[in-house]
Amino acid sequence: KQEVTQIPAALSVPEGENLVLNCSFTDSAIYNLQWFRQDPGKGLTSLLLIQSSQREQTSGRLNASLDKSSGRSTLYIAASQPGDSATYLCAVGFNQAGTALIFGKGTTLSVSS
Amino acid sequence: GAGVSQSPSNKVTEKGKDVELRCDPISGHTALYWYRQRLGQGLEFLIYFQGNSAPDKSGLPSDRFSAERTGESVSTLTIQRTQQEDSAVYLCASSLLQGRNSPLHFGNGTRLTVT
Numbered sequence: 001k002q003e004v005t006q007i008p009a010a011l012s013v014p015e016g017e018n019l020v021l022n023c024s025f026t027d028s029a030i031y032n033l034q035w036f037r038q039d040p041g042k043g044l045t046s047l048l049l050i051q052s053s054q055r056e057q058t059s060g061r062l063n064a065s066l067d068k069s070s071g072r073s074t075l076y077i078a079a080s081q082p083g084d085s086a087t088y089l090c091a092v093g094f095n096q097a098g099t100a101l102i103f104g105k106g107t108t109l110s111v112s113s
Numbered sequence: 114g115a116g117v118s119q120s121p122s123n124k125v126t127e128k129g130k131d132v133e134l135r136c137d138p139i140s141g142h143t144a145l146y147w148y149r150q151r152l153g154q155g156l157e158f159l160i161y162f163q164g165n166s167a168p169d170k171s172g173l174p175s176d177r178f179s180a181e182r183t184g185e186s187v188s189t190l191t192i193q194r195t196q197q198e199d200s201a202v203y204l205c206a207s208s209l210l211q212g213r214n215s216p217l218h219f220g221n222g223t224r225l226t227v228t
Binding site (some may be wrong): 041042043044049061091100101 | 117119144148153154155156158204206216217218219220221222
């Protein structure tokens, strides 16, 4: 059974700190991996999409890496801000159609000012 | 609108009643997905529509759940004879193309509470 695990479940940091969120998956035969952000009462916002052939993607202060062989992805957030407070979800795509998209339970991040 | 729109945003219903949830995808997006997010759980895939192809219903938890989509536009998710276990946030997502290059765009979800 394909499983996606995110550690830690919750994280609290002071403003300005750099941080790393972790995502691990059990099956290395993936098509892609996405990182999402979810704010309370809101839907998910796609942050970064990494194709299976890629090692990393960057957008602003965010950098996501992918290591298929070890079944891991990390989301690096530089110079964290209170506005970064949200739940971050990792989703691993195991087929081309996107129907086998398995989500982790997320890491809830709180950045204090 | 620019994003995926879902309605209603909140729905409270009595056990045994039927409910219908609506999703308006981003214009031009051929792929549409329904997910369910129970409290404290990850998202569960329910159903997928791609153009005029037969939908992938492999994630529907029971025959009380059904969904329709007209062409590449609006989709409705119907839950018949609701149970308390159906309480969750139902999220709709669309993407421009299926496959590895197209990120999903999610709506804000419908929070369903079955009393």
